[in-house]
Amino acid sequence: MRDGKVATLLIFILITSLMGSIYSTSDNLDKKTQNFDLLIEDFEFLSQKDVTWLNPDPWWMTTSLDSDRNGIHDSIQNATGLVNIGISFSREITEEDKTKLMNMGFEIRLELKSVNALLLGPIESYQAIDLANFEDIVMVERYGSVIFYGDIQTPSVKASNSSIYPGAWDLGVTGKGVNIALTDTGVDNEHPGLIGKFVAGYDAVCYNPSDPNCILAGFGQRPTDGTFDPDDANQHGTACMGMASATGVEADGSISNFTGAAPDAKLIDVRIGTDVGAGPFENYLLEQEFYESAMNGIQWIIDHKDDAWQGAQEEDYGIDIISLSWGITSHENGGSDGTDMHSRILDEAMEAGISVSVAAGNDGPDNDGLSGMGSSSLSITVGATDDQNTIDRSDDTVASYSSRGQRKDNGNGNPIDELKPEISAPGSNIIQAEACVTSGGCNNFIGGDASQNTYTSRGSGTSYATPSVSGIIALLIEANEDLTPMQIKEVLKQTSERKGEPSAPDIDPYWNRDFGYGMVDAFAAVSLAIHLKETNQTMSMNPYIQNHLLSVNYENTSSCSDCVEIIGHTWGQMGDVEGIQYRVDDGPWTFFDPNQLENNDSSSEIGPLTPLIWNLPIYHSQLSGTYHEIEIRSTSGDEHSLPVLVNVYVSPNSIQNQPFSIINLLIVCLFVFVAGYSIISQKKNDTAFSISKKFHNGFFNPSRVDESQKLDSDNALDAQLIHD
Structure with a gap:
């Protein structure tokens, strides 16, 4: 009976091991991963050519x-x-x-x-x-000339939820504690949907008592400490703030659907126009004054970014975001290359910790380059889509008027900063919060206010796409206050919904000249921002390390027959990628061998922007339970890319997710046959010896036995029979 018991035990062991892909433990995960772990000191990536733009000329x-x-x-x-x-x-x-x-x-x-x-x-x-x-x-x-680029939008960008999409507000963020510096024609913040938003303001034109426009308007110098509250002389500024942050409240107290992306964000009202007209549809007296006021307004924002505003709560101190729904014309053929002073001052704002959202412009598909402001190398440049008046994003197209990329080359050797715009959002036929100008039965020029106004008329332009993105940035800052402007930009890019074919695949495989890196997705962006905070990855995330998912395969994998195969690619924009890590369900990070990284260059040295393909097999036996989150990131020194997050469902009853190969089936059948034969022939010693020999020759490889594992005396006798 002894041989029969042994055979029965072998059948049990085999079947248990085959079912291990369904019923595995966390201990199995730690042991199995050793099959493809690779410590960073033991693995060397293909060398990457030096990034020439790290130390550019002035x-x-x-x-x-x-x-x-x-x-x-x-x-x-x-x-x-x-x-x-x-x-x-x-x-x-x-x-x-x-x-x-x-x-x-x-x-x-x-x-x-x-x-x-x-x-x-x-x-x-x-x-x-x-x-x-x-x-x-x-x-x-x-100087250039200042040009203003001028319901469905908020649910379409997935800020609020809808019957089609989840919304970022469902994640508990609404822009609370975040200040948006709307730099425009002024905002009528007594509008029902904007009440309580004003924190501070500045008139960037009438700071100078000798300015002729201010003299004509009957004003001298206005305060520069943030206590001045500008009115809207045009309608443009109020409309833009509504798209960023309106609450949807009507004059009678009822709630409409005309909300901005961040309904709890507050307003820093920086007016670059005057009371005698500064909008795109008015005849202003001295055009060049508005260039100066625009530049002055941005400098004021940088200078006052950390101010404790008079009468404000501590959470409402400072300035977090600049929203610019206008541009400055370029006098050069091909537009600006980002080296003009109005582009450079926006770069300075980004580096000072203020996120800048700026309109790409309304010059359409045949533009000869982007204008100033939208050409800023570091700012988040926003193109416009046409949402076809539906929340469903699948029918969205690029707006006919939206300026296309690339930006003109600034000659610094870095091709990445020419990839403008970065992001796109709905900008066509957007319902506007109504200012007190010439509509709504009131006019600021004769002492009226917008307290009884509603949301009316529709406007289009990258002007109106931009404040929606500004509101989404406010959601990100509330979700994760440690994010830097460049990290925010990268989160928006990587979580966007891709549209169009890549326009510059040799530089970046995802950027498109119409949509940028895609249509903004507030829900995905906020989800990732929260994940970075909860997993303590924010401070070490480097936005210049790229890592992207290509595919997740449950069958017909190149790596194995019993695994989920995750494939992606990685590259560095400012230096080498040194390693790749993964983890399962918030477990420890592990460096892995990305299955011999591949690229299309046979030489040992590759270009600085050449993607390297990685392949990560996750064996079913590593996964206990059914639902798992796999997280993969690329590393360089102590820094890393944004993580790729893959949710895996492993069903015990699924052939697709738990492949049971024909070979495994044959092995089970063979074991059943051998065990049955063993039981029938248990009294024949020579048969037992023969069976032992078959196990030795056909299934067990003694060279793989760990010599440190010693058998007890009874099993040692059987071992002698096997090797006789």
Whole structure:
């Protein structure tokens, strides 16, 4: 009977091992992963060519706006008469510099400390040469003109929920404690849907009592400490703030569906227009004044980003977001390359910790490049989609007016910062919060207010896509206050819904010139932001390490017959990827051998933006239970990419998810046959010896037996029979 018991035990062991993919324990996971673990010190990635743009030349040495490198924008050299001029220094500006310039007859209209620049107003074009020869002035450039780019939107971006999509609000975030600096025509915050939002404000034009527009309007200098509350002289600003943050409240107290993406976000009202008109549909008196006020407004925001506003709660201190639904025209063919001072000042805002959402522009598919502001290298540039007046995103198209990429090359060797826009959102036929201008039965010019106004009329433009993204950024900041502006930008990019074919696959396999990296998805973005916070990954996440999922295969895998195969690719934008880690269900991180990383270059050195394909098999025997989250990230030093999250369902009764191969079935049948034969022939010693020999030759490989595992005396006798 002994041999029969042994055979029965073998059948039990075999069947149990085959069912281990269904009923495994966490201990099995730790042991099984050792089959493809690879410590980082034991594995070396293919070497990557040096990233040349890590140590670029100064921007004035590479800009495309000064082709002859004489320190003067090319457009000025062909101009005659008066030209509005700004100058940039290679260093901080001193009082001595300003004194020398005034002694030369120049008026200093505004200093922009963030970009070491001065605005001088109108001068004769030939004087640009004198300025270019001034010590440490590295660029003389021309003012641009300020242009404003001007229900379904909020559920369509998945901020609020709908019958089709979940919403980010369901995750417990509404923008509370986040301040949006809407830099526009002013906001009528007494509108029912905007009541209680005003925290601070600034009039970026009438800060100067000698300004002729302010004189005509009957005002002198206005306070600069944030206590001034500008009204809307146009409608544009109120509409944009409504799309970012309206609560949907009507004058009678009822609640409508006309909500912004972040209904609890607050307002920093920075007006770049005046009471005598600053909008795109009005005849303003001195166009260049609005360029100066726009630049002044952004500088004021940077200077006051950490202020404790008078009368505000502590959670409402400071400035978190700049929302810009306008642009500045470029005088250069092909648009701006991001080196003009208005683009650079937005870069400074991003680096100062303020997230910048800016409109791409309304020049359509045949634009010759993006204008200033939208060309800022670091800002989040927003294109517009047409949602076809439905929440369903599957029918969304790029809006016909939305400006397309790429941006003009700034010559710094980095092709990534030319990939504009980064993101897109609905911008067509959007219902607007009504300002007190010429509609709603009131007018700010004669002492009215918007307290009885509603949401009416429709507007279109990248102007209206941008504040929706600003509101989504507010949701991200509330969800994870430790995210930096560049991390926020990367979260928005990686969680967006891809649209269109890649337009520059050699640079990035996901960017499209119409949609950017895709249509913004507030629910996915906020979910990822919360995950980063809850798993303590925020501080170590490097937005320049790229890691993306390609496929998840449950059958016909190249790695194994009893695993879930996860395939992705990774690359570095600012240096090498050094390793790849994974974990299961919040377990410990483990470096793994990505199954011989592949690329299309047979040489040992690859380009800095070349994706490397990784392959991660997760064996069914590693997974106890049915639902699991697999997390994969690329690493470089102590930093890592955003994680790829894969939810895996392993069903015990599913052939697809738990493959039981023909080979396994044959093995079971053979064991049953052998065991039966063993039981019938148990009295024949030579047969027992024969069976033992078959096990030895056919199924067990003695070379794989761990010598440290010693048998007891009874089993040792059987072992001698097997090896006889």
